[in-house]
Amino acid sequence: MAKRIRVLMAKPGLDGHETGAKLIARVLRDAGMEVIYTGMRQSPEMIVAAAIDEDVDVIGLSTLSGSHKEHASRVIDLLKQKGADNIVVLSGGVIPKEDYAALQSLGVKGVFGPGTSTRVIIDFIKSSVVSNN
């Protein structure tokens, strides 16, 4: 039997608008994944520690405050440092299209802004984790 995909949904930084993160957490859970939601106000250090502790396949970072590049960069650096850079990092929230390329060059595998179909996110995660394993 295939191991269930494990996802850490996280809100790095100070933005407290959780609606999107919680929605994705619930949708992924309903799609059969195991989801841990960190809650808001997480430092990159806390997120990476939780991701390693929980042995997740994917980290979903949700930011609406414009701090997406800084936090994604720090999370990815820490994952590399700890030898956990096989974990797929995804971004979502209020992110200008202009920044998508920058995020991807930092190592973010997919950026899913407002209005993205949750089906698209589920399928992306399933195919990313399969290709990783």
Added chain:
Amino acid sequence: MTTKKVTKRTLPKTAAKKGSKLFSEAAVAQIKDEQTEWEESVLKEYPKKKPETRAEFRTGSGDIAVKEIYTPADIPDFDYSKNIGLAGQYPFTRGIYPNGWRSHEWPLQYYSGFGTTEDTNKRFKELLAQGASNVTVACDLPTQIGYDSDDSMAAGEVGKVGVAICSLDDLERLYEGLPVDRVSGTGNLNCLGPIALAFCYVLGEKRGVRPSDMQVGFQNDPFKEYTGRGTFSFPPRVALALAIDVVEFCSKNLPRWWPQHVCTTQMRWGGCTAAEEVAFGLANLVTYLDADVERGIKLGELVPKMHLHMTADNDLFEEAAKFRATRRLWAKIATKRYETKDPRVVGLRITNYTGAHRMTAQQPMNNIVRSTMHTLACMLGGVDAIMNPAYDEALALPTVESTRLAALTRRILHYESGTANTVDPLAGSYYVESLTDQIQEQAQKYFDEIEAMGGALAAIESGYYLKAMADGMVKYQREVESEERIIVGVNKDVLPEEVPVKIFMGNPEAEKKQIANVKKLRAKRDKALVKEALAKVRAAAEEKMVKPTYNTVPVLLEATRAYCTIGEIRKVWLDVFGEYKPLTYY
């Protein structure tokens, strides 16, 4: 023909109010008969030739089914005087001003801020030069929560969603060359109300303006933060006590200041329905007002300076009906709860920040149309002040152009559409009166539920509000993805490639500059004065833990004058009040 002679004896001395029921039973029965025949012979056949576009028609919130047609048979007991009456008097359904908007103009006002104080100062001057009547300061997240710009938790967030204000020093620089007599009190420092008050007060002092002459307004609604916004730190009961410190201090010393307005925006944006929005807002409002009464504050003087800050969603008639239902329900609740007929207490002002949650990232120019819908719903519903998000809301902070266009939306409707020429023009519509009744009935049910569980504090702490929001959000998303709910540009009329829109990109140097500012301030301050002031802040907080009505504002005035930072004050408070760890529901 004989005419009956009318003498003084045949007329009652004081005519009893008979009520003004509009439809006779006979008329309703006849309409019902005609309608039944029409449904069977005309209506039933029509969709066979032309199928309806949806399986079910429902209001935007989804909890009210919408029929093909509404007639007097849908509101058979409608009594004009009892149900809606005239404007400016009980039950205030038609509005709180007797002549509606005929003496009113919707001002060009903004919520703005970003980067350093220099960036925001420049933006404010630009907006004022373009005719803005006032600008509310938008602070960045570290400021709103209470982290100084150089705190490790602030990394990446400084100057992003608003301007960084660490101390009075920053506020003074922000207001350089700007009048302080009309300061819109540092926007959303909802959980740090007494600090915001102290900063504005001392700013006035420093500029030689008597604080009591200033006209300052605060949001000061900490409940908002526990229900979808997230800048809280302390337990809700502490946050409530701090908010009432602001209201009490203003009522005693600063009668021209507007110390609080209560928000439903974040709950609706987070997924709750229209009826829930009404109920949750009024439940929060009574909790605050009960606490005000406990401190001896006169509601007749306070409530006219407050308002219920709601949002406007897409369904035009549901939203207009919602505002009417809100006023009528409040009139009913307040009359009973506060045992008063005082129109100042019982007539509720409603303001609005229109549907930011409906601003799509896809084809953002479409959002101009949406904002117009929302604003029209507000005007038809009798809403007082209206603020609109810019069309690029889902992408970034607004540009000067996009924020100005947003503000002009309400001006164009006001001056050019005729909507505001008469009071409550939708009154008497069979559909709108039916919606108003149904929304009020549902809202009353939720309000009673919240009362039964112990009020707004219990609703927050138990996760009741958060559950309603999360459930609503999931339902909404499912409807969008199944195309049961159409959003133009998102699941219909989609463009294969989006047309790029010019967006605001902020100041990437702001964080570095602001960190340097704070460090400079700390070096040049009188350290002894700071230490002494913070000790007094601690003592006041400890006193407050024993006696929640102890007012923290006086010691904060001293701390502000000593240039203590928000971060320093919050650290003391956190130590004494403790940190709130909320339940998570999703």
